[in-house]
Amino acid sequence: MPEAPTIHLPRSRDALGTPRAAAILKQEIEALPAACLPLQALLTRTACALDDFGVTVLAIEENTDPIRLRIGVFLQGLDPGCSCADDPTPLEPIPEYGELEVEIDRNTAQAHFRLP
Numbered sequence: 001m002p003e004a005p006t007i008h009l010p011r012s013r014d015a016l017g018t019p020r021a022a023a024i025l026k027q028e029i030e031a032l033p034a035a036c037l038p039l040q041a042l043l044t045r046t047a048c049a050l051d052d053f054g055v056t057v058l059a060i061e062e063n064t065d066p067i068r069l070r071i072g073v074f075l076q077g078l079d080p081g082c083s084c085a086d087d088p089t090p091l092e093p094i095p096e097y098g099e100l101e102v103e104i105d106r107n108t109a110q111a112h113f114r115l116p
Helices: 010-015 021-030
Strands: 048-061 067-078 094-104 110-114
Touching (some): 021 067
Antiparallel strands (some): 048 067, 067 094, 094 110
16 A cells, blocks of 8 residues: 655644634645545545545644644545446536544644544
């Protein structure tokens, strides 16, 4: 299994305690490549996650080390079917939603994403 990419969220860490913390966190996570998040693990109705996703911040625990966050992830998936010539499965994106926990190290701003 390939090693997870190292992710740093310095703007999010530095914005904690300000009114813009959630907006900056959302912006910084949405700027990450899709491969940095465990999107495939969030799927419940489809088999393949698409790279486009959106984030909403559900909770921020600022008084912990590491900083703990909970985010909602809106994404789309495809169900490719069996690839048979007469397969009726439509190849249209299907909306999906899942939640992730994020931990951000206060010193390095290194972030880790995992399922709750």
